Amino acid sequence: AQKVTQAQTEISVVEKEDVTLDCVYETRDTTYYLFWYKQPPSGELVFLIRRNSFDEQNEISGRYSWNFQKSTSSFNFTITASQVVDSAVYFCARAYTGANSKLTFGKGITLSVRP
Amino acid sequence: NAGVTQTPKFRILKIGQSMTLQCTQDMNHNYMYWYRQDPGMGLKLIYYSVGAGITDKGEVPNGYNVSRSTTEDFPLRLELAAPSQTSVYFCASSRQGQGYEQFFGPGTRLTVL
Numbered sequence: 001a002q003k004v005t006q007a008q009t010e011i012s013v014v015e016k017e018d019v020t021l022d023c024v025y026e027t028r029d030t031t032y033y034l035f036w037y038k039q040p041p042s043g044e045l046v047f048l049i050r051r052n053s054f055d056e057q058n059e060i061s062g063r064y065s066w067n068f069q070k071s072t073s074s075f076n077f078t079i080t081a082s083q084v085v086d087s088a089v090y091f092c093a094r095a096y097t098g099a100n101s102k103l104t105f106g107k108g109i110t111l112s113v114r115p
Numbered sequence: 116n117a118g119v120t121q122t123p124k125f126r127i128l129k130i131g132q133s134m135t136l137q138c139t140q141d142m143n144h145n146y147m148y149w150y151r152q153d154p155g156m157g158l159k160l161i162y163y164s165v166g167a168g169i170t171d172k173g174e175v176p177n178g179y180n181v182s183r184s185t186t187e188d189f190p191l192r193l194e195l196a197a198p199s200q201t202s203v204y205f206c207a208s209s210r211q212g213q214g215y216e217q218f219f220g221p222g223t224r225l226t227v228l
Contacts, residue, residue: 009155033214045158045205045219091157095213100165102173103148103213105157 002026004094006106013082014114021077021109023092027053032096034068034075039089039108048090051075082113116141119220121206127226128196136191136223138206146209147189148217149173149181151202158205164189165212196227 005024013019025034036048049059051068059066063080079086092106122137140147145166150158150173160173164183178200180192189208193200203224207217 035216043203044221045207047216047218050216097214098212100171101213102160102163103217105159107155107157 002028002094002104004092004104004106006090006092006109008109009107010110010112012112012114015084016081017113018078018080019082019111019113021079021090021092021111023075023077023106025073025075025092025094027073027094027096029096032094035091035093035095035103036066036075036077037091037093037105039091040085041087045091048077079111082111084113084115087111087113118142119206119208119218121204121220121223123223124221125224127228128193129228130196130198132196133192133194134196134225136193136204136206136225138189138191138220139187140189140206140208140218141187142208142210142218143186144208144210144218145186146212147183148207148209148213149179149189149191150205150207151175152205152222153202161191161204163213193225198227201225201227 032053034051038046065078067076089108091108095103119140148163149161152158159175162181164170205222206220209215209217
């Protein structure tokens with residue numbers, strides 16, 4: 001099965017530091033979707049971003065930015081000027097097109113931002 | 116909109132007991148999913164449904180059953196609980212398939228002793 005790998009398991013930074021969360025994926029198709037979800041300590045999963053495989057433009061949303069590189073099969077997530085509220089588990093995921101396609105998650109990265 | 120709601124929030128079962136985890140969404144989404152989350156393992160898909168009356172197995176379906184009689188509801192049934200089913204269970208829904216944003220419920224923490 002094609003995997004989604006989040007090699008970093010835990011990251012700890014001090015508030016205001018920049019931090020990058022890595023995601024490397026395998027794919028059998030040229031068309032696919034990539035996602036990042038956030039799971040704060042309260043436990044619910046929150047959608048952050050969805051990216052189509054044909055759109056390699058990097059995206060910025062406030063302090064969040066995403067770097068998509070098909071050449072290296074990576075979809076990395078950077079938080080600029082981290083805050084304590086960014087402390088959470090972050091999941092990268094991949095899905096193919098089609099109604100019966102499955103969403104495959106990475107194992108998640110636990111980010112701790114210390115004051 | 117309440118979004119996706121799940122009940123109960125917590126449950127302790129004895130080995131061999133049965134229970135149903137409830138999931139309801141009020142967004143009129145056709146697609147619904149059940150995942151389990153084990154520590155350090157990410158989320159794994161148990162079952163999913165592409166519409167009322169249609170369900171299919173995910174990656175880890177053994178020991179579970181589902182039904183989808185309405186668009187809103189997608190209950191997950193555990194027939195003979197085993198310790199290996201101790202996990203956090205999430206229900207999710209999406210307007211279209213898994214290539215689109217999924218909305219998650221708050222989760223059910225299940226312990227089987």
